[in-house]
Amino acid sequence: xxxxxxxxxxxxxxxxxxxxxxxxxxxxxxxxxxxxxxxxxxxxxxxxxxxxxxxxxxxxxxxxxxxxxxxxxxxxxxxxxxxxxxxxxxxxxxxxxxx
Amino acid sequence: xxxxxxxxxxxxxxxxxxxxxxxxxxxxxxxxxxxxxxxxxxxxxxxxxxxxxxxxxxxxxxxxxxxxxxxxxxxxxxxxxxxxxxxxxxxxxxxxxxxxxxxxxxxxxxxxxxxxxxxxxxxxxxxxxxxxxxxxxxxxxxxxxxxxxxxxxxxxxxxxxxxxxxxxxxxxxxxxxxxxxxxxxxxxxxxxxxxxxxxxxxxxxxxxxxxxxxxxxxxxxxxxxxxxxxxxxxxxxxxxxxxxxxxxxxxxxxxxxxxxxxxxxxxxxxxxxxxxxxxxxxxxxxxxxxxxxxxxxxxxxxxxxxxxxxxxxxxxxxxxxxxxxxxxxxxxxxxxxxxxxxxxxxxxxxxxxxxxxxxxxxxxxxxxxxxxxxxxxxxxxxxxxxxxxxxxxxxxxxxxxxxxxxxxxxxxxxxxxxxxxxxxxxxxxxxxxxxxxxxxxxxxxxxxxxxxxxxxxxxxxxxxxxxxxxxxxxxxxxxxxxxxxxxxxxxxxxxxxxxxxxxxxxxxxxxxxxxxxxxxxxxxxxxxxxxxxxxxxxxxxxxxxxxxxxxxxxxxxxxxxxxxxxxxxxxxxxxxxxxxxxxxxxxxxxxxxxxxxxxxxxxxxxxxxxxxxxxxxxxxxxxxxxxxxxxxxxxxxxxxxxxxxxxxxxxxxxxxxxxxxxxxxxxxxxxxxxxxxxxxxxxxxxxxxxxxxxxxxxxxxxxxxxxxxxxxxxxxxxxxxxxxxxxxxxxxxxxxxxxxxxxxxxxxxxxxxxxxxxxxxxxxxxxxxxxxxxxxxxxxxxxxxxxxxxxxxxxxxxxxxxxxxxxxxxxxxxxxxxxxxxxxxxxxxxxxxxxxxxxxxxxxxxxxxxxxxxxxxxxxxxxxxxxxxxxxxxxxxxxxxxxxxxxxxxxxxxxxxxxx
Numbered sequence: 001x002x003x004x005x006x007x008x009x010x011x012x013x014x015x016x017x018x019x020x021x022x023x024x025x026x027x028x029x030x031x032x033x034x035x036x037x038x039x040x041x042x043x044x045x046x047x048x049x050x051x052x053x054x055x056x057x058x059x060x061x062x063x064x065x066x067x068x069x070x071x072x073x074x075x076x077x078x079x080x081x082x083x084x085x086x087x088x089x090x091x092x093x094x095x096x097x098x099x
Numbered sequence: 100x101x102x103x104x105x106x107x108x109x110x111x112x113x114x115x116x117x118x119x120x121x122x123x124x125x126x127x128x129x130x131x132x133x134x135x136x137x138x139x140x141x142x143x144x145x146x147x148x149x150x151x152x153x154x155x156x157x158x159x160x161x162x163x164x165x166x167x168x169x170x171x172x173x174x175x176x177x178x179x180x181x182x183x184x185x186x187x188x189x190x191x192x193x194x195x196x197x198x199x200x201x202x203x204x205x206x207x208x209x210x211x212x213x214x215x216x217x218x219x220x221x222x223x224x225x226x227x228x229x230x231x232x233x234x235x236x237x238x239x240x241x242x243x244x245x246x247x248x249x250x251x252x253x254x255x256x257x258x259x260x261x262x263x264x265x266x267x268x269x270x271x272x273x274x275x276x277x278x279x280x281x282x283x284x285x286x287x288x289x290x291x292x293x294x295x296x297x298x299x300x301x302x303x304x305x306x307x308x309x310x311x312x313x314x315x316x317x318x319x320x321x322x323x324x325x326x327x328x329x330x331x332x333x334x335x336x337x338x339x340x341x342x343x344x345x346x347x348x349x350x351x352x353x354x355x356x357x358x359x360x361x362x363x364x365x366x367x368x369x370x371x372x373x374x375x376x377x378x379x380x381x382x383x384x385x386x387x388x389x390x391x392x393x394x395x396x397x398x399x400x401x402x403x404x405x406x407x408x409x410x411x412x413x414x415x416x417x418x419x420x421x422x423x424x425x426x427x428x429x430x431x432x433x434x435x436x437x438x439x440x441x442x443x444x445x446x447x448x449x450x451x452x453x454x455x456x457x458x459x460x461x462x463x464x465x466x467x468x469x470x471x472x473x474x475x476x477x478x479x480x481x482x483x484x485x486x487x488x489x490x491x492x493x494x495x496x497x498x499x500x501x502x503x504x505x506x507x508x509x510x511x512x513x514x515x516x517x518x519x520x521x522x523x524x525x526x527x528x529x530x531x532x533x534x535x536x537x538x539x540x541x542x543x544x545x546x547x548x549x550x551x552x553x554x555x556x557x558x559x560x561x562x563x564x565x566x567x568x569x570x571x572x573x574x575x576x577x578x579x580x581x582x583x584x585x586x587x588x589x590x591x592x593x594x595x596x597x598x599x600x601x602x603x604x605x606x607x608x609x610x611x612x613x614x615x616x617x618x619x620x621x622x623x624x625x626x627x628x629x630x631x632x633x634x635x636x637x638x639x640x641x642x643x644x645x646x647x648x649x650x651x652x653x654x655x656x657x658x659x660x661x662x663x664x665x666x667x668x669x670x671x672x673x674x675x676x677x678x679x680x681x682x683x684x685x686x687x688x689x690x691x692x693x694x695x696x697x698x699x700x701x702x703x704x705x706x707x708x709x710x711x712x713x714x715x716x717x718x719x720x721x722x723x724x725x726x727x728x729x730x731x732x733x734x735x736x737x738x739x740x741x742x743x744x745x746x747x748x749x750x751x752x753x754x755x756x757x758x759x760x761x762x763x764x765x766x767x768x769x770x771x772x773x774x775x776x777x778x779x780x781x782x783x784x785x786x787x788x789x790x791x792x793x794x795x796x797x798x799x800x801x802x803x804x805x806x807x808x809x810x811x812x813x814x815x816x817x818x819x820x821x822x823x824x825x826x827x828x829x830x831x832x833x834x835x836x837x838x839x840x841x842x843x844x845x846x847x848x849x850x851x852x853x854x855x856x857x858x859x860x861x862x863x864x865x866x867x868x869x870x871x872x873x874x875x876x877x878x879x880x881x882x883x884x885x886x887x888x889x890x891x892x893x894x895x896x897x898x899x900x901x902x903x904x905x906x907x908x909x910x911x912x913x914x915x916x917x918x919x920x921x922x923x924x925x926x927x928x929x930x931x932x933x934x935x936x937x938x939x940x941x942x943x944x945x946x947x948x949x950x951x952x953x954x955x956x957x958x959x960x961x962x963x964x965x966x967x968x969x970x971x972x973x974x975x976x977x978x979x980x981x982x983x984x985x986x987x988x989x990x991x992x993x994x995x996x997x998x999x
Contacts, residue, residue, distance in 0.1 A: 024183075024184040025184050025185060028179070028181045032347075035174050036344070038343060039340045039343065049329060049334065050329060050333060054328070057174075058390065061174070064382065065177075065181075065379050065382045065386060067181075068180075072376065076372065
């Protein structure tokens with residue numbers, strides 16, 4: 001018997017919302033991986049120039065921020081869409097005093 | 100030239116500005132004009148308390164000493180914020196639903212509202228944060244000294260201690276004024292947060308200004324800057340992989356675990372959506388804060404005299420170039436960093452101290468006296484919070500006095516990070532793993548903290564300060580593998596990474612091992628489920644059982660904590676929700692949970708729980724209650740399954756009804772056609788009877804006896820035909836009404852079939868149709884009404900004779916036993932019955948066509964069905980046999996019956 005309320009397949013909008021959250025989960029891992037690259041350079045033995053490292057780190061940092069920005073936009077759009085589709089107002093995380 | 104007086108005046112003016120901003124923000128919030136006070140921008144800027152004076156001044160110094168490594172302190176938080184979907188989102192939601200007031204409250208609430216854990220985390224936070232506050236005081240006083248040494252005329256630096264004291268006192272005043280305006284720590288400190296947001300802007304602008312000045316003003320452009328960076332000694336600094344990874348990890352943890360960060364990130368969060376904005380905006384802030392760190396460090400190293408403190412390049416570089424305005428701005432930036440950190444840390448710590456140390460003490464002292472709570476708790480909590488703020492700042496000041504100026508203090512930033520990071524196993528385990536227990540958390544915390552103190556904190560004061568040089572080099576009592584900086588023989592590591600590694604891994608091991616072996620209390624399990632599954636059910640599960648009427652006592656207590664108006668309103672609303680008119684609601688479990696949640700926003704989860712427990716006076720939740728909650732969920736599931744089954748049944752019934760309706764419609768049409776048919780059937784004999792009887796009447800005397808006989812014979816035959824028709828109708832109606840009697844007797848199927856075949860005149864292939872039988876299988880004993888059964892058989896054979904349209908008609912009769920039944924199939928080789936008609940052939944008056952139907956009223960099969968039903972068997976049409984096929988099933992004679 002399938003658990004109630006858990007559809008096996010989703011409509012396009014919900015599907016892409018799910019993928020957006022997947023991406024949001026994945027992004028920091030990608031960032032971590034790339035920020036750990038200097039370790040591999042070190043193992044390589046060849047020292048990179050400080051300027052090169054600076055450009056790498058800050059360039060990557062900027063890209064990560066941009067990625068997070070775009071993902072946030074997509075996530076909030078998806079969340080609004082879902083809320084609208086479910087016919088309830090967009091929750092603004094106000095008080096949760098309901099019992 | 101900037102004199103000391105000018106510096107102080109600027110500082111004072113800045114502080115006054117902060118007071119005014121905070122005051123206006125509070126006023127606006129008080130009037131309900133919250134607007135931009137709650138915007139994501141303010142939230143993001145308030146997170147900047149992460150960047151203290153240690154990072155404002157220290158990052159440049161760090162870069163000058165260790166190159167790029169400083170950036171890890173910002174990369175860790177960046178990853179944590181970018182990955183907000185993992186942990187931060189959950190933390191913020193938990194903070195909201197559980198009305199968490201501090202990190203100690205979070206840990207204590209998660210593990211069954213344990214006060215022990217609350218006290219532990221509070222003590223750890225105080226021990227970890229006090230040196231940090233001292234560091235801020237030091238940086239402010241040192242920044243004064245930078246101005247004095249850079250001054251050619253030179254002014255004597257006033258007593259550093261006095262400066263620090265004034266700064267500490269001023270901060271305490273500000274924090275008390277704006278940090279303890281309301282009791283509910285869960286309500287936002289609008290004044291403080293807005294002031295901090297302003298300070299964040301000042302910090303950023305100051306550092307960016309210095310950076311731009313250094314790159315374009317001193318170096319002369321980006322190209323030249325790049326050349327100078329490449330040529331600077333910083334480029335030669337060794338890369339330390341262990342610290343690179345370790346610092347990134349520890350700073351990522353610090354962004355959650357530092358009490359001040361938890362305060363702005365979770366407690367002061369007004370809206371979960373703000374976190375989404377902060378997930379990219381705060382990393383951007385950090386990015387901008389660290390963008391110019393390396394250029395400033397490089398220029399500082401090349402332009403400042405050897406031996407000058409690289410920590411203050413941000414001040415000394417502009418000063419040495421005669422840019423006093425920039426230096427002043429930078430000084431304010433550093434001042435802002437220090438003050439905002441101290442203010443938020445003091446608020447966070449004071450909340451913890453008052454909720455987890457003062458209140459429990461007071462409660463236990465109370466319970467010895469009166470049974471219920473007395474006195475104005477509200478004032479007590481506020482007062483204890485104010486004293487805590489003053490106490491925390493005083494501690495910081497004394498710490499500064501004792502260790503002031505020493506190297507130890509400069510390193511304290513990362514040491515403090517490592518100390519507070521000890522809550523991480525308990526925290527992450529608590530929100531992701533339901534199996535985490537109080538015992539595991541407590542032991543893990545203590546162990547991690549002890550290891551941290553032993554391997555990092557105490558040795559950081561230097562040899563012979565607290566730990567003797569001998570202990571540091573030889574280990575306690577000469578046990579080498581217990582040496583503080585080479586635990587278990589693991590030497591050669593950076594001391595910080597070493598301590599981080601051992602403290603966190605031993606902490607986590609203890610946490611997991613004890614959690615796995617222990618059994619948590621019901622309240623712990625309840626809280627664990629609520630924390631871990633916070634997104635599944637945001638409504639509170641039951642934590643209390645129904646109580647007798649103590650509502651009045653509860654109201655009295657709540658009034659003393661929440662204030663009379665709020666408490667009465669709360670109770671009144673609850674009563675209205677229960678449909679009561681009075682001010683006192685029933686103390687239902689729901690109401691108790693709601694009240695506890697409200698109170699915990701003011702005094703923390705553990706205290707609120709204890710206070711309600713004191714009045715309600717019994718253990719709040721038992722394993723049975725937990726099971727009941729689980730049962731309710733199971734019942735919901737069951738109910739929804741039942742609904743699903745019901746709806747399936749309904750659709751099945753609807754389908755049946757539709758079929759029945761179709762059948763009825765068809766029948767009614769058939770009945771109409773039959774009525775005309777039957778009237779025709781009745782009329783035909785009647786017409787001939789009437790005609791011949793008229794002939795007999797008119798010419799009776801002139802007729803020959805032969806004619807007479809022939810005509811009356813015809814009349815007789817027609818009358819018989821009429822009678823048979825009427826007999827059939829009568830027969831059927833009798834049987835349908837159940838008035839028929841069954842004369843059961845022993846019989847044999849074969850002989851019955853023989854009789855039927857003979858009766859239809861088909862014996863030995865003499866009839867129109869050839870009958871193929873399987874006599875061997877027909878030898879079945881029956882106990883039934885043999886006459887009636889023969890009637891059925893005869894009917895079926897006659898039908899085949901009449902309707903089989905094959906050129907050489909054949910009828911196969913097969914008998915087969917299965918179980919207690921025997922099935923007799925009558926299969927001809929004609930064209931069979933069309934599918935749409937199969938459903939109606941057993942109905943009365945059903946006739947498929949007029950073909951070959953003379954003399955048939957369409958009652959035969961209907962009668963057969965009634966007979967078979969009476970005999971306990973059945974007759975049905977058997978599709979797919981290559982012709983019309985009927986199956987008659989009836990019970991075989993049982994041995995007992997046969998013997999009778």
